Amino acid sequence: MTRSVMREDNVEGKPSALVEVTGLGKRYGRRGKFVLRGFSLALYRGEIVALTGANGAGKSTLLRCIAGALPFEEGEIEVCGEKVEGDAVSAKRHTGAVFGGAAGVPYMTGAEFLAFTAGLCGVRADEARERALGLTRLLGAEDALGRTMSAMSFGTRQKFLIVASLLHAPDVWLLDEPATGLDPASAERLKELISEFAAGGGGVIFSSHDPAGAAEIATRRVHLAGEEEGGA
Numbered sequence: 001m002t003r004s005v006m007r008e009d010n011v012e013g014k015p016s017a018l019v020e021v022t023g024l025g026k027r028y029g030r031r032g033k034f035v036l037r038g039f040s041l042a043l044y045r046g047e048i049v050a051l052t053g054a055n056g057a058g059k060s061t062l063l064r065c066i067a068g069a070l071p072f073e074e075g076e077i078e079v080c081g082e083k084v085e086g087d088a089v090s091a092k093r094h095t096g097a098v099f100g101g102a103a104g105v106p107y108m109t110g111a112e113f114l115a116f117t118a119g120l121c122g123v124r125a126d127e128a129r130e131r132a133l134g135l136t137r138l139l140g141a142e143d144a145l146g147r148t149m150s151a152m153s154f155g156t157r158q159k160f161l162i163v164a165s166l167l168h169a170p171d172v173w174l175l176d177e178p179a180t181g182l183d184p185a186s187a188e189r190l191k192e193l194i195s196e197f198a199a200g201g202g203g204v205i206f207s208s209h210d211p212a213g214a215a216e217i218a219t220r221r222v223h224l225a226g227e228e229e230g231g232a
Contacts, residue, residue: 018080018094018172018203019043019066025074026061035061037074041222043172043203048194050214051207053224059207060100062224063174066205067097080171093121096165097174104157106150110141113149114164121168128167135163138193139186155181162190166197173197175206191217 024039035058043049051059064070066077068084068091077084082091105113111132118128136142141159149157158181165173173194179187195217198204208214214221 015044016081017042017044017078019205020078021062021066021075022077023075024062024065024072024077026058026065026070026072034073036065036072036224039075039224043205045171045201045203046198046219048198048204048206048217048219050211050218050221051205051224052209052211052214052221055209057224059224060176063097063176063205063207064099066172067095067099067174068092069097069099093168094171095174096168096170096172097176098158098161098165098178099176100180104149104152104160107148109146109148110136110152110156110160111145113160114145114167117164118167123168131167131169132163135166135193136160138189139163140183140189153181155183155186158182159186162193171202173202173204173206175204177207177209 019042021039021041025034025037027034035056039058039062041049051062053059061070065072066079066084079091080094082094084091105116108116114132115125115128118125118132123131133142136145136159139159139162141156141163144152144156144160149160152160158178162178175194179190182190194204194206198219206214211221
């Protein structure tokens with residue numbers, strides 16, 4: 001899977017980060033407490049960073065901010081040298097993301113949803129079909145390609161969201177509790193896929209409520225405390 005090219009080294013000759021979060025501050029509502037404040041994190045090629053912490057600590061919030069899906073009040077985020085601000089179109093080209101909920105598009109079949117997603121990302125139809133077929137086979141979802149997403153189980157929809165997030169060959173893979181709803185065999189295949197993605201030069205940030213399970217594949221763990229205590 002070919003990934004887009006980013007700058008490899010900074011002016012000091014050190015590897016450039018795929019993701020740089022600097023002094024991030026995010027709160028909900030004008031008078032709400034900050035879920036994250038003063039939070040900084042760097043992700044480099046080949047890394048798999050596990051985010052752990054209690055519910056409400058800011059794991060999902062952080063992932064959505066990096067993905068450009070959620071605005072933030074303080075700090076800066078760069079993905080492959082592109083600032084995440086406004087609609088963050090340039091930065092989004094480098095990221096693939098799977099958030100909680102396993103929604104998809106209810107009236108589309110699995111194949112239609114993947115083709116639709118690939119089209120939005122500017123992936124050629126033949127490339128998208130090849131990638132989609134390989135990934136659905138790996139995750140055991142090939143038989144559901146002709147089924148509407150509304151008729152799928154939560155776990156099967158989750159598999160299609162995982163596949164969709166990789167169709168444009170991103171540099172950065174953001175995963176919010178990605179194994180939710182997956183059967184044990186599929187969860188193991190997902191771990192293999194995450195490891196292969198990083199080994200191929202990508203970077204992964206994923207959230208988990210299971211520190212022991214996260215440690216099996218993570219190269220680094222970042223614990224979020226939340227309530228204005230977040231840090232890396």
